[in-house]
Amino acid sequence: MGRPRVAILSGDRIASAAMDLVDATGGFTIPELARRLKVSPSSLYNHVSGREQIIELLREKAMSEVELPEPTGPWIDVVAAIMRSYRRSYARYPRLIPLLTAYPVASEQATGMYNALARTLTEAGFGADDTLRIITLIDSFVLGSALDAAAPATPWGTSPDVGPELAAALDTGAAKADRAEDAFEFGLAVLLRGLNTL
Amino acid sequence: MGRPRVAILSGDRIASAAMDLVDATGGFTIPELARRLKVSPSSLYNHVSGREQIIELLREKAMSEVELPEPTGPWIDVVAAIMRSYRRSYARYPRLIPLLTAYPVASEQATGMYNALARTLTEAGFGADDTLRIITLIDSFVLGSALDAAAPATPWGTSPDVGPELAAALDTGAAKADRAEDAFEFGLAVLLRGLNTL
Structure with a gap:
């Protein structure tokens, strides 16, 4: 079994990319996040319900x-x-x-x-x-x-x-x-x- | 005397624009700030020495x-x-x-x-x-x-x-x-x- 060449989108990958954006710029928007993950905004919505859920994923990281x-x-x-x-x-x-x-x-x-x-x-x-x-x-x-x-x-x-x-x-x-x-x-x-x- | 149609660039105008960016996005970069003020980055440097001085102008606003x-x-x-x-x-x-x-x-x-x-x-x-x-x-x-x-x-x-x-x-x-x-x-x-x- 070979590794997939492109990481599969997941809540965890979305949260990591959002955290990188916050570290670098102080915030994130859904379009910025989609660009960073090289996916369309609508693909993001297959994994998270929106900004508030991403914030909660970030809170979990901060509390980990x-x-x-x-x-x-x-x-x-x-x-x-x-x-x-x-x-x-x-x-x-x-x-x-x-x-x-x-x-x-x-x-x-x-x-x-x-x-x-x-x-x-x-x-x-x-x-x-x-x-x-x-x-x-x-x-x-x-x-x-x-x-x-x-x-x-x-x-x-x-x-x-x-x-x-x-x-x-x-x-x-x-x-x-x-x-x-x-x-x-x-x-x-x-x-x-x-x-x-x- | 008529009012100038374009506000003259000043430390205060730069700080206000930086504050708007921080409010909206959590941070600011010099290129974003220049775009928002419709000037070139080099015009900004005629008024402020760089990012650290802008941060101090923001601190003054927060302390005002x-x-x-x-x-x-x-x-x-x-x-x-x-x-x-x-x-x-x-x-x-x-x-x-x-x-x-x-x-x-x-x-x-x-x-x-x-x-x-x-x-x-x-x-x-x-x-x-x-x-x-x-x-x-x-x-x-x-x-x-x-x-x-x-x-x-x-x-x-x-x-x-x-x-x-x-x-x-x-x-x-x-x-x-x-x-x-x-x-x-x-x-x-x-x-x-x-x-x-x-």
Whole structure:
């Protein structure tokens, strides 16, 4: 059996091509996607129902390295483990983030993570309203941190406008290879301490 | 004096066209920008030095509604006021966010805000290393919250995978017209409480 010379169109191949376009340009359109895959737009519609389904395939890719910990032990440790893995997984695709937040979450894998967070927070004693607020806080901090993880090693330039206090702060980061990781762990601890004293 | 029939090329017109492209497609290239402005790429280079300067012009637009409060009163109130205004200003341009975080900050207005944060935190007694970490936490939370402010009214779809705890949490948000604002104020309070007990 020889290999087919042209890869067969599939949801996975469509999602990979869409991800390449988002990485390179910040977005994708159906005609661009069809051109990249060397097929007609109507062939794409044989495999996906449209833009929203492609967005969900991209969300699944962004979530693919999220690991859910065993839901045992203190709630704070379970939440921290989910947040670390969520940030790591999304930091691979920073330009995808505003596309994903612009569409309602529908993919099974994403819903699974939000279920785990909601269950853990409910069991910890938070009401349904605070559970939604905390999930939103987790999302905002993790997605912002994923963008920071993809930022340049020195995210602030050396402008003559930088004042002495900012210069002193920036100096402490310039020496750290793991600046973004260090700041994420600090922020995670601040946030969990703030939640623990609700 | 008649009005010129063709608007004169300027940094501001270039930035507006770049912003329209980012809003529509997630990014911009110099050739796309030239086409949109109906000029040659080389005419663009008479006004801007290149892509990085255009990014800084976009950063200035995103920051244009950031208001710095009087640096008097408790540090926590100064930081909260900056964060509220920073989020509001950026929520107007969600798709711009990953472009801005991918380039080092150079614009005067952005540096002015970071100077105000660094001065406030230093005067509150935080060391230079924690000042950088707190500024990074503020950035991550504010940019993530700006993305959430631009999200659909119901950011989670109704999938059969949604478990009972998540469903109960989502129900509390469905009724709130100000879901994103409410979650931001909650997160801001959690974060400041966590910082206040450092």
